[in-house]
Amino acid sequence: MSIARFWRATPQRYNLGASKCAVCRQVYFPPRAVCPNCTHHRESIGKMQPIQLTGDGEVISYTVVHDAAEGFEMQVPYVLALVRTPEGPVLTGQIVDVTPSEVSIGLAVRATFRKLREEGKAGVIHYGYKFTPREPGAPGRTSPPG
């Protein structure tokens, strides 16, 4: 991925920046400029409000990756999951600080900030969200992580 392309997605990758339709209240991640849920899409133009997801969520499905994507070789086997957020959107992300056997559907997770990949030893380092299990009894986030 080019530096410019990744940089443009910084608000989403760093801060879970989403958008919310002021007409039908639907939340989108990544953010959208127009609401596809509204019958008349034009109604939502100019009414998509930027919001931040809190980073809390629940695993609704997952897979264990043994044949790593480039740059993830050091982390196999690792877990890639679909995480449903309380705001609505489902995010795809890595679950870290766990062994695969510790992950199950329904696991409460929380967004954490990690290194996503490096463009070789001399290139830029990309950062963004991953998820860790949320400790039982841990307070819910009252505000977005960033």
Next chain:
Amino acid sequence: MEETHRMDAGIVSYGAYVPKYRIAPAEIGSVWGADGAAMGQGLYIVQKSVPSPDEDTITISTEALRQALQRGRIDPQSIGALYVGSESHPYAVKPTATVVAQAVGAAPHLTAADFEFACKAGTAAIQTCLGLVGARMIDLGVAIGTDTSQGAPGDALEYSASAGGAAFAIGRQRVIARIHHTVSYTTDTPDFWRREGQRYPSHSGRFTGEPAYFKHVTECAHHLMEVAGTTPASYQHVVFHQPNGKFPQRVGKQLGFTDDQMRYGLVTPFIGNTYSGAALIGLANVLDHADPGERILMVGYGSGAGSDAFDIETTPELKSFARALGPSVESYLHGGTFLNYAVYAKFRGKIHMGGS
């Protein structure tokens, strides 16, 4: 008393983060034909933290600061300055602080920079924030001390060098711990260094002790207590830079502090030496346990060499401070997932994978 040292600011919030993985000295020693358990006992290192392959000074700093913002219910846009002290910044050129500022939502209207002074870059960042806040240039500054340092394989440093960090928000409003005074003690002492481009640091063995750590910490502590008009008995808690568990215990006794005063400030035996994070995580643990009206002496140390000392007193504001909105330092001291040396070597990039 030199009133010029007296501060009108203090700690508004704080957060600490230590990676989940641990390794024990005995496991490290078993690879190098050394008695690692004895080495651990000599250094008073029970275990040390190990960062995941996807953790570095930027991610650890961000986690620590997010906790501080959450606990202090701080609007990140109110941060006027953000400084990250570390000797393991991921980039040689490109600031850690800009990524952290963006990741916590503090950008763009703030000043930001990286600090480096071996293990005391974080305390130097606190002093800078105190200056800016005291001069009314900003309302709130953030000082972070974080490291993911490494010792060369088989070197004595490998038994202690770990990863972790802590973030402190410094301001004048809603202060939970007022910083009454701060002083420093700085000399050119070549006890520990890492040349540009070198992967691992070098050190001068026993020279890192008496003329370096002990000299600077004791001189700085004495100077601070002279300026503040205090004695060791004035403090409920004391925190020293802690490259291992042994040095801070010894310097504490030399200065006249008791084990009870060091009870919460000594965390290195259970997480290892987090370098720029070491004294600051100790301070975070003290603040986790302190009641209002308690006095804390903190003395940082950085090789090369210098010490920064702080005379701190908790305020009634601590009662309503939402400590529970972040994990306690205590939760990092016990538990964790232990690694064998092979996985540790993989995580820390010590295995040559071929290629350039």
